[in-house]
Amino acid sequence: MENGAVLANEGEFTDDLYSEAVILIDSKSGKVLYEKNSQQQMYPASITKIITGILAIEEGHLSDTVTVSQKAREVIGTRVYLLEGEEVELKKLVQGLLISSGNDAGLAIAEHISGSETAFADNMTRFVKETVGVEDTNFTNPHGLFDERHYTTAYDMAKISMYAMKNETFREIVSTKELPWVGEGWETTIYNHNRMLWNYEGATGIKNGYVQKSGYTLVTSVEKGETELLAVTLNAPSSNHAYRDMNRLFDYGFEHFETKMISKDEVFEDLFGNEYTLAEDMYITTKKDEIVFLDVSIYGYLKVIGTQNQLVGIRGLQRIEDQYTQNSPRFLASVGRIN
Known part of the structure; x- marks a missing residue:
């Protein structure tokens, strides 16, 4: 995720926000569009379950049968009312965790995956640091109940959430508005606690929290x-304030910015006939309706230049065929633009 120049810090977004720490990013390019105190260590509450859920999906087997322990049965806070000794499929526990914010589901997952809550928390911290690449996060439990040593930052949570949302199973679960729940101790329909799924057009997830x-x-x-x-x-300070802030951020983001894709199938050619391609699709964030220009260097880089001559993005290229000699002059050649 890009954490360089913040596009919004140009006087466009002047709305006051109630939340102490905030970040808005483009999920595809990783560009930070707005931030406030995004590197400040904070307590996450139940958005912790984002990590628990993606860990269960990636490191567990969703068809596994999990036996609920007494400790999981007795955990405080929001629950899906599991019973001690109840046998539940791991995928169902992940659904109860992410849709209905079940603390008991989170602890049952932790004990199944890692053997204990402590071991799973260590695994969570290792995972987000080594696999996702964040630095200012530490977990002591799978559900987000308060602990002074259980903290993260808005920036880290954005990066973790971007990673999780690339997983189609995770993405499907956090976008589920309601789900029938039939358990030994509770038969009901569970509803997603994230009201944005109902209240903001195009919402695709992912999690709310409170302690x-x-x-x-x-x-x-x-x-x-x-x-x-x-x-x-x-x-x-309140749920309504959190949702109010979220609405303002998205209204601002979609009004002022858009994502453009440069395809990996596109062939780029410099003035000497050298041909290149991208290893994967490249996503860039631009101001709404901004035209950007593409420059390819015979050193093997694609530069995306904005209308005010600012660097919007840069990516290494793969040479299709080596067609230039060592004595060729080396300079940038403009090859096109995208709207």
Whole structure:
């Protein structure tokens, strides 16, 4: 995720936000569009379950049968009312965790995957640091109940959430509005606690949270056309304030920015006839309706230049065929533009 120049810090977004820490990013390019205190360590509450869920999906077997322990049965806070000794499929526990925010489902997952809550928390911290690549996060439990050593930042949560949303199973679960739940101790329909799924067009997930010492926390993604934005708000004074902030961020983001894709199938050629391609599709964030120019260097880089001659993005290229000699002059050749 790009954490360089923040596009929004040009006087366009002047709305006051209630949340103590905030970040808005383009999910595809990783560009930061707005931030406030995004590197400040905060308490996440139940958005912790994003990591628990993606770990269960990636490191567990969703068809596994999990036996609920007494400890999981007795965990405090929001629950899906599992009973001690109840046997539940792992995927169902992940659904109860992410849709209905079940703390008991989170602890049952942790004990199944790693043998204990402590071992799973260590695994969570290792995973987000080594696999996702964040630095300012530490977990002590799978559900987000308060602990002074259980913390993250808005920036880290955005990066973690971007990673999780690339997994189609995770993505499907966090976008589910309601689901029939039939258990030994509870038969009902569970409803997703993230109201953005109902209240904001294009919302695709992902999780809300609250404990007294963390305030109200919220992570949401919204997709419109080719653009998908993701926002994190931490320590809002009320649920309504958190949702108000989230709405303002997305309204601003979609009004001012859009995502453009440069295909890996496109062939780029410099003035000497050398041909290149990208290893994978490249996503860039631009101001709405901005035209950008593509420059290819015989050193093997594609530069995306904005209308004010600013560097929008840069990516290494793969040479299709070596056609130039060592004595060829080396300079940038403009090859086109995208609208």
